[in-house]
Amino acid sequence: MSSTRSDRHPAGGKPFEDYEGLAGLFVSARDGDRESLGRIVEVLTPVLWQVARAQGLDRERAGDAVQTAWLRLLGAMADIQSPRALTAWLVTVTKRESWSLRDEQRGHDLVGIAPDEELPDPGPRPDEEAVFADRRTRLWAAVGRLSHRCRELLRVVAFVGRADYSEISAALGMPRGSIGPTRGRCLAQLRKQLLADQEGSWR
Numbered sequence: 334m335s336s337t338r339s340d341r342h343p344a345g346g347k348p349f350e351d352y353e354g355l356a357g358l359f360v361s362a363r364d365g366d367r368e369s370l371g372r373i374v375e376v377l378t379p380v381l382w383q384v385a386r387a388q389g390l391d392r393e394r395a396g397d398a399v400q401t402a403w404l405r406l407l408g409a410m411a412d413i414q415s416p417r418a419l420t421a422w423l424v425t426v427t428k429r430e431s432w433s434l435r436d437e438q439r440g441h442d443l444v445g446i447a448p449d450e451e452l453p454d455p456g457p458r459p460d461e462e463a464v465f466a467d468r469r470t471r472l473w474a475a476v477g478r479l480s481h482r483c484r485e486l487l488r489v490v491a492f493v494g495r496a497d498y499s500e501i502s503a504a505l506g507m508p509r510g511s512i513g514p515t516r517g518r519c520l521a522q523l524r525k526q527l528l529a530d531q532e533g534s535w536r
Contacts, residue, residue, distance in 0.1 A: 356416035363410045367485055367505055374403060374488040375473065377420065381427045388431035398430040403489060407500040475526035483519035490516060 355376065361369035381402055385395035402423050413422055476487055485505055490512075502509040 353417070355419060359410075359413070359416040359419045363413075363416075370504065371485050371488045373419070377423060378403075378473075378488075380420070381423060384424055384427045385431045388428060389435050390431050394434045394437075395431070398427055398434055400490070401430045402427040404500060407489070407504045471530055472527070475523055475530070478526055479519060479522055482515065483522060486512070486516060487519055487523065 355373060358369040358373050362373060378399060381399045382395060385398040386392075388398075390398060405426055406423060409422075413419060476484055479487070486501075486507070489505065490501060498509050498512045501507070501512055507515070
């Protein structure tokens with residue numbers, strides 16, 4: 334895959350290039366190594382976020398698109414024959430989900446708008462992207478300070494409200510009934526970490 338805007342790491346603008354390393358992680362994750370799965374999520378989530386935002390989604394829907402891509406991966410790992418195709422597969426799924434959500438978003442936004450009213454450019458401004466990049470960096474730094482159990486769970490489900498707990502239970506080896514309460518406790522701990530960060534506005 335060529336080095337386009339969607340390949341840039343939002344925190345530093347450096348293109349991600351270690352696709353061979355990701356292929357090795359994917360093989361391990363497919364064999365049941367949850368640490369490898371968590372590392373893949375950590376590395377590629379910023380890339381997929383940029384892909385979703387580049388399709389014109391707002392922040393909430395971009396997050397939904399990315400998390401849907403990860404949840405679909407949980408159910409399709411055995412179907413991806415070439416580990417080197419992982420990134421392309423995730424980007425394709427993220428784009429398709431983004432297109433669907435974008436159509437839904439625009440249909441909602443157009444309600445009540447006069448036909449001759451000028452619509453704003455849906456793309457993020459440079460200053461907006463800088464804020465998002467800073468927040469993502471500090472968000473994942475805060476996740477890294479949580480317990481191992483919370484890091485595993487949040488790296489997969491993050492803030493998804495419609496998660497398939499059966500797939501998550503199988504992927505992480507957690508009882509299905511404990512995922513919701515554990516997710517709530519972990520998000521509460523994460524919020525405390527973020528609110529303790531005096532350099533950012535997370536309230």
